[in-house]
Amino acid sequence: MAAASQLLSLFFLLLLPACDAIYCDEDDCYDLLGVKQDANASDIKKAYYKLSLKHHPDKNPDPESRKLFVKIANAYEILKDESTRAQYDFAIEHPEEVFYNTAQYYRAYYGHKTDPRAVLIGLLLIVSAFQYINQLTRYNQALTWKICWFWRYRVKKLPYTWEDACYLTWISLQIPANAWKNMDESRKEDLVRRHLWEKSNMERYTSGTRKEPKRRR
Numbered sequence: 001m002a003a004a005s006q007l008l009s010l011f012f013l014l015l016l017p018a019c020d021a022i023y024c025d026e027d028d029c030y031d032l033l034g035v036k037q038d039a040n041a042s043d044i045k046k047a048y049y050k051l052s053l054k055h056h057p058d059k060n061p062d063p064e065s066r067k068l069f070v071k072i073a074n075a076y077e078i079l080k081d082e083s084t085r086a087q088y089d090f091a092i093e094h095p096e097e098v099f100y101n102t103a104q105y106y107r108a109y110y111g112h113k114t115d116p117r118a119v120l121i122g123l124l125l126i127v128s129a130f131q132y133i134n135q136l137t138r139y140n141q142a143l144t145w146k147i148c149w150f151w152r153y154r155v156k157k158l159p160y161t162w163e164d165a166c167y168l169t170w171i172s173l174q175i176p177a178n179a180w181k182n183m184d185e186s187r188k189e190d191l192v193r194r195h196l197w198e199k200s201n202m203e204r205y206t207s208g209t210r211k212e213p214k215r216r217r
């Protein structure tokens, strides 16, 4: 799962159109809350509650105020968490390390929040990985089956098991799988006992069936 989240971070890194528009976009998170960078957690909390009351959409229907309310809430989300705050501080001090910051940001931000894009890409990745593995297994199963068949019937020359004889009969008759499945057991037994996978038996059988209906009518 760790590898998957790393892969997701990489995806966002590639998809991200503007690498500087993270955290509080073009704003400074501390400025938005009106606190200094060295403010302690309780200062930040107090500032947030004061501002969120002031700009709450219920009290202040002005659309600008609503936008500000969202921005403040976002800034608080980043600054209230010690690790995201530390990453943000690092980002302010090292603007040249944009890529590292971006990866850190997305790992922290989407690590505990469910972003619909992350879910979508994650699902796509999981589905394609699953399909890939599924195909591999099916291929391996087919290969194993072929090897077993060769070993058992060509090398050791064992008699065919009932299932394998059924399979051979069904293949030789070239009938649909469903038709074979729905056939009654006594008819199946009769056909299997004829060893139709051997050419001569098949020829005898087909010439027989061609005459049979005429004889009955």
Ligand SMILES: *[C@@H]1O[C@H](CO)[C@@H](O)[C@H](O)[C@H]1NC(C)=O
Pocket: 040, 041, 042, 043
């Ligand atoms: C936070 O800092 C303020 C001064 O800015 C101070 O009054 C307060 O006691 C500090 N709180 C804690 C929990 O350190």
